[in-house]
Amino acid sequence: MDFWDPATGQRVGREIGGQNGGVASVTYSPDGREVMTMSTGDGKFRLIDLATGKLIGEPLPGADSGGWGTYFPNGKQIVATFWDGTGMVWNVDPAAWRRQACRIANRNLTRAEWSDFLSPRSFRTVCP
Numbered sequence: 001m002d003f004w005d006p007a008t009g010q011r012v013g014r015e016i017g018g019q020n021g022g023v024a025s026v027t028y029s030p031d032g033r034e035v036m037t038m039s040t041g042d043g044k045f046r047l048i049d050l051a052t053g054k055l056i057g058e059p060l061p062g063a064d065s066g067g068w069g070t071y072f073p074n075g076k077q078i079v080a081t082f083w084d085g086t087g088m089v090w091n092v093d094p095a096a097w098r099r100q101a102c103r104i105a106n107r108n109l110t111r112a113e114w115s116d117f118l119s120p121r122s123f124r125t126v127c128p
Contacts, residue, residue, distance in 0.1 A: 022040040023037050023039060024039070024040045024066055025038035025067070025069060027069060027071060027078075028071075029075050030073055033049065033050055033051065034047055034048060034056065035047075035048050035050060036048075036069055036070075036071065038066070038080070040066060042059070042062065042064075043063045043064045043066060043082075044059035044060060044062040045060040045061075045069055045078070046059045046060070047060070060078075060080075060088075060090055061088070063082035066082065067080055067081055067082035067083060068080065069081070075092075076092065077089055077090060077093070101126075101127075105127070108127045109126075111123050
């Protein structure tokens, strides 16, 4: 996926991959740091960090029928509607994910778990 400057017709920024087919929907996050795309190939939504061009997490479920999505104004949730009449809301706030993970695990990750799942980030404790 490429981004283009409408005033000059020139490509800007980096090409962003990771789509499974064409892109039917692109929405910028309120802070402009991410985009959410919906692929026509699998109907899934992808969150992409614009600074790195990398996917944020795994693609979110969608629908084969296609659809459209947007961020809530606070940037912490997204809503998607599909041509088959269904809709979904996802919480995409990393702080909420951290709280949920700490509540479920009831502990911090070990250094080995951190290395397996969060490498190359430096180890740190995240749960109170």
